[in-house]
Each structure stands twice: as structure tokens, then as C-alpha cells.
Amino acid sequence: MTDAAAKAGSTTSIYIELRVVLFSLRDNRLFVLLTPADEQLFPGAWELPGCPFSSRESLEKNASQCIAPFTGQHEAYLEQLYSYGDSGRHPSLDLLSIVYFALLSADALSSGRPADVDVRWFPLDQLPPLAMKHGDFIEYALRRLRYKLEYSAVGFELLPEYFSLSELQHTYEVVLGEKLDKRNFRRRILQANVIEPTQQYRLGEGRPARLYRYRPDAVAEVKARRLFP
Amino acid sequence: MTDAAAKAGSTTSIYIELRVVLFSLRDNRLFVLLTPADEQLFPGAWELPGCPFSSRESLEKNASQCIAPFTGQHEAYLEQLYSYGDSGRHPSLDLLSIVYFALLSADALSSGRPADVDVRWFPLDQLPPLAMKHGDFIEYALRRLRYKLEYSAVGFELLPEYFSLSELQHTYEVVLGEKLDKRNFRRRILQANVIEPTQQYRLGEGRPARLYRYRPDAVAEVKARRLFP
DNA sequence: CCAAAAGTGTTCTATGTACACCCATGC
DNA sequence: GCATGGGTGTACATAGAACACTTTTGG
Known part of the structure; x- marks a missing residue:
């Protein structure tokens, strides 16, 4: 050329x-x-x-x-x-x-x-x-x-540095446009080892919520590995 | 502008x-x-x-x-x-x-x-x-x-119109770079209802292989629905 | 003490994975 | 009859889905 x-x-x-x-x-x-x-x-x-x-x-x-x-x-x-x-x-x-x-x-x-x-x-x-x-x-x-x-951790990009698990779940629900089960959601996020608890709490109505932080060393993607179909 | x-x-x-x-x-x-x-x-x-x-x-x-x-x-x-x-x-x-x-x-x-x-x-x-x-x-x-x-049916784009299940599996293996289990592969592909058997056979060494055809009305994508992680 | 949101486990179901033998053909 | 690739089912492990009550705070 x-x-x-x-x-x-x-x-x-x-x-x-x-x-x-x-x-x-x-x-x-x-x-x-x-x-x-x-x-x-x-x-x-x-x-x-x-x-x-x-x-x-x-x-x-x-x-x-x-x-x-x-x-x-x-x-x-x-x-x-x-x-x-x-x-x-x-x-x-x-x-x-x-x-x-x-x-x-x-x-x-x-x-x-x-x-x-x-x-x-x-x-x-x-x-x-x-x-x-x-x-x-x-x-x-x-x-x-x-x-x-x-399949990736982009959700955290919409949140502030410190966030509660409910805030994280709401983010997912808003973006996906559907309700998620609280217990299942928490179990999966925590098992994934992508966030870590801090000593801070978010105050408001009701019981204070522990704040978490995204782990910068987290693996941000999972393989789909579903093999069509 | x-x-x-x-x-x-x-x-x-x-x-x-x-x-x-x-x-x-x-x-x-x-x-x-x-x-x-x-x-x-x-x-x-x-x-x-x-x-x-x-x-x-x-x-x-x-x-x-x-x-x-x-x-x-x-x-x-x-x-x-x-x-x-x-x-x-x-x-x-x-x-x-x-x-x-x-x-x-x-x-x-x-x-x-x-x-x-x-x-x-x-x-x-x-x-x-x-x-x-x-x-x-x-x-x-x-x-x-x-x-x-x-998660989609692009694999069929690499194959001719008529193909055997082994040919389809080899396509997947070559692209993904790994071996797949024959029985599991067949079960999944057939259950997905994206291909249909024809009356034609591929001759060669060994037993002739039934040829299949991609169904044009097939649903070509599945939702990942994995919810990170 | 009441309202409001946080937090927590178990059971059931579906999906994925591992695995070995018989079948039909050409030579 | 034997070599070659085609074709088939079951048992186990893992992941996802459904589900209800207790805890902690502020007012």
C-alpha cells in the first residue's frame, strides 16, 4: 500500500x-x-x-x-x-x-x-x-x-470505592432489570473472592451495613465454559 | 456539530x-x-x-x-x-x-x-x-x-452444509484447542435441537457416519446467565 | 417497641463430567 | 476377521434455585 x-x-x-x-x-x-x-x-x-x-x-x-x-x-x-x-x-x-x-x-x-x-x-x-x-x-x-x-467484574465500576452488599446487589438488579435472591447473591460474590470486608459501616434506616471494597488483585473474569448449547 | x-x-x-x-x-x-x-x-x-x-x-x-x-x-x-x-x-x-x-x-x-x-x-x-x-x-x-x-452456533459456519457429528466435534476441538468427550458432545448438540439428521451418510474408513444439517430456524444463541462469578 | 434494612443455611433440582463397550463398513 | 471410525447410557459431582427467620440499629 x-x-x-x-x-x-x-x-x-x-x-x-x-x-x-x-x-x-x-x-x-x-x-x-x-x-x-x-x-x-x-x-x-x-x-x-x-x-x-x-x-x-x-x-x-x-x-x-x-x-x-x-x-x-x-x-x-x-x-x-x-x-x-x-x-x-x-x-x-x-x-x-x-x-x-x-x-x-x-x-x-x-x-x-x-x-x-x-x-x-x-x-x-x-x-x-x-x-x-x-x-x-x-x-x-x-x-x-x-x-x-x-461474566466479569464491571459492576464494581459503577460503585464507589466502599459499598455495601445491598448496594452491589441493587446495581446488578438495576442493570439487569430483574430481582435477584439476596442469599444466593451474597454467597456467590463472597465465594468469588473479588471483594474484601472493611471495618466501615454504612448507616441509615435499619441495621448498619458492613462496607466492602473491590480487591484490586481479583480475577475479573470467569470463563463462560458452557459449550454451546 | x-x-x-x-x-x-x-x-x-x-x-x-x-x-x-x-x-x-x-x-x-x-x-x-x-x-x-x-x-x-x-x-x-x-x-x-x-x-x-x-x-x-x-x-x-x-x-x-x-x-x-x-x-x-x-x-x-x-x-x-x-x-x-x-x-x-x-x-x-x-x-x-x-x-x-x-x-x-x-x-x-x-x-x-x-x-x-x-x-x-x-x-x-x-x-x-x-x-x-x-x-x-x-x-x-x-x-x-x-x-x-x-455460547453461539458460529461453529457451523466453518462446516459444509452436510456434516457428521464427528466432523462437528473436530471443529470444536480444533478451534478450542482441546479434546471433548464424544458422548457428552453428542448429547448436548442433539438436545439443543439446532441440527437435524438427514438420510445421507459419509463413507470412509470404518462405519459410515450419518450426516446432519444445521436447522435454519434454530436459536443460535444461549444466554450465558452465569452471574459473575 | 416498632419499622427498616442487614445478615444467615439448607434442600432440591439441573447441569456437567467421567467413563467403556458394541456396531457397521471396507479391505 | 480385523482395523477403523460411528454410535450409545449411566452414575457421580458440582452448580444453581428456591425459600424464611433472626439481628441490629434509629426513632
Whole structure:
């Protein structure tokens, strides 16, 4: 492949961007971060935070910078989701959207939130109209999140450093959209040896809850090992 | 986002390409399709089949066209794998590689193979030197294939339309890299109701093997439902 | 003492795993 | 008749699911 080939190929008129589906948890609901879309092109619609692709950085760095204004100094968990190249999503541009999905821990949400950019957190069941098929992006990101929750430890990325077992269970229930059995849930999480108890307690109504912490040395994934079917 | 933003962004000097990791099975080994890389830039190295991105088509169509010369009229199974944006993979270009992985059924392999392009099938354990980190692409594609084999019916994509249960089992064994128990394997596959027996038999040494066929109405995926851990 | 949430074990069922012999064909 | 791969069932171990009551705190 030569530079001539490059010119013949695809270096013209394609707008390469990154988009991030940033999830966070609040009041036992899943939220996603959106910004208002261009009023002229998509009146009344919102869009995912994004930024143009810069080849000077890795894709992940690019994606991280898209959401840096909203995450403060907390590092969000980031993972590449999919690349969408379909034309027709924008009236005058050929878009190539490399989409990441990201998880922001609950304590990061409440801390630094700069109001100099117009952004809002929307609960997943009350999304506004979305431009450029970003609704599809979000739907797919949610599927991936649900899926990953079942065989990896991503769930902890949505929680603060210290959390009670009930908080952890609620996280799972909210993301998966179903109730889980308390005793079974606790037994499995504890047997997995991925969290460790601390000496702290969460006070509130009822009996105080012991707080746990994710073990940084934990094995974060289990093999599915199911052998279709 | 406006057209001005687009120009400020990333419409210059980035070469967008598709690459396909095309797997096929032969003599109970997994093979991947490669073409010789540019002799000047990467002497002695090979690369994955690829083509420049055209925004007139969907990404999947683009990818499909990369391998069309080698698949004949057979449709290969195609799935987006990952997008690699790291600079430094090419001495003079900023590459953005959208990588697909693909499976070609064994009967497609033996039929039409046009020799007007220089390509070769390499067994996975004897890969040549690879340009532009394509070795990483292949490694990741293999991981994804192994993973999918355990919860979906992709395995059948590597087989011809009619196959014996032993052939199916060998496919699984080769991809996963381990031996499976014959009786357990058969029980599970048959209970899953994804294949149906035909009246045909495969002759050879020993007792003839009944041939089966994948049921097009089969449910091709099972939920992992394992709930970490 | 009452409300509210935390914490705790056992039984049953389903799924996965280990394992050895007879069968049908070609030579 | 023998070599070769095809085909079959059972017993045991492990993992998942269902289920109800006691404990600790604040008001």
C-alpha cells in the first residue's frame, strides 16, 4: 500500500469521530450522559458526547478526552463498543463513528460537575429524541453492559470505592432489570473472592451495613465454559 | 456539530481501511488467509486482506468486498471485531483499521480459488512475519471465535452444509484447542435441537457416519446467565 | 417497641463430567 | 476377521434455585 493508494482510497470528506455512551448509577437507576444536538440540523434532539478523531492519540485516549470534562479527575472505565459507518446519519457529512462505552462510579458523579458545557444525565427509560441513531448506540451499549455483568467484574465500576452488599446487589438488579435472591447473591460474590470486608459501616434506616471494597488483585473474569448449547 | 467543526477535525491524512481475519478449516486445522505485504515497507512480511474504506457502502459491505475474490459465491460469516487507530503501524500513514473477522465454510474453500491475486492460507500455528500488528488482530480474532463458539452456533459456519457429528466435534476441538468427550458432545448438540439428521451418510474408513444439517430456524444463541462469578 | 434494612443455611433440582463397550463398513 | 471410525447410557459431582427467620440499629 502506497501513499498514492491512500489518496485514491479514503482520505477525503469522511468525518471521523468518537462517541461515548457514559453510564452512571443514581438512586437505583441507570443514567446516560447527553448533550444537545445542533439545533439547525436536529431540532429538539440530543446526542452522545463526542469529539473528532485525532490520529496523534490512541482511540482510547481520544474517547477518554471526550468525556474528561464530565468525569473530573475520576478515570471512567472505558471499552470500545462498535464502529458505525452507515451513511445517512448526517445530512451533509459521511460519518464514521467509533463508539466507546464507559462507566462512571457513583462518587465521581456527585463530585466535580462543571456547568460550562451543556450536558444532562437522562435515565434510560426516559431518553429524549436522539440524533444520528445514537439511540441504537445506547441500546447496544446497554446490551453489552448487561452481558459483561454476567461474566466479569464491571459492576464494581459503577460503585464507589466502599459499598455495601445491598448496594452491589441493587446495581446488578438495576442493570439487569430483574430481582435477584439476596442469599444466593451474597454467597456467590463472597465465594468469588473479588471483594474484601472493611471495618466501615454504612448507616441509615435499619441495621448498619458492613462496607466492602473491590480487591484490586481479583480475577475479573470467569470463563463462560458452557459449550454451546 | 457543524461542517466547520468537521474541517477542523479529522478529514485529512488519515487512511481508513478495512481488514478481514478470514478463518477456514482444513484437515482439522484452522487456517487464516494472508497476502504478501509491500516489499519495500515490510520486506518478507504478510498482511491481512484489506481494502480502503468507501463511505458509499456500509462497513460490513466494505469488509465483504475485501474478501469477495477469495470466497467465490459463498457468503462468509462476517462480524465486526475491533477498530485499531494506533499510529506507528505504518511508516508514512496514519492508519485507522476497522477489522472484521470472518468464517468460510470448508466446501467454499475447495471450490473457486482465483489465482490472479497472491494469497495463501496459513495454519494458525505457522504464521509468517506479519506487518502492521496484524498478528495482534489475528490473536484477538481467535479469542473472539473461541469465545463465541461456547455460547453461539458460529461453529457451523466453518462446516459444509452436510456434516457428521464427528466432523462437528473436530471443529470444536480444533478451534478450542482441546479434546471433548464424544458422548457428552453428542448429547448436548442433539438436545439443543439446532441440527437435524438427514438420510445421507459419509463413507470412509470404518462405519459410515450419518450426516446432519444445521436447522435454519434454530436459536443460535444461549444466554450465558452465569452471574459473575 | 416498632419499622427498616442487614445478615444467615439448607434442600432440591439441573447441569456437567467421567467413563467403556458394541456396531457397521471396507479391505 | 480385523482395523477403523460411528454410535450409545449411566452414575457421580458440582452448580444453581428456591425459600424464611433472626439481628441490629434509629426513632
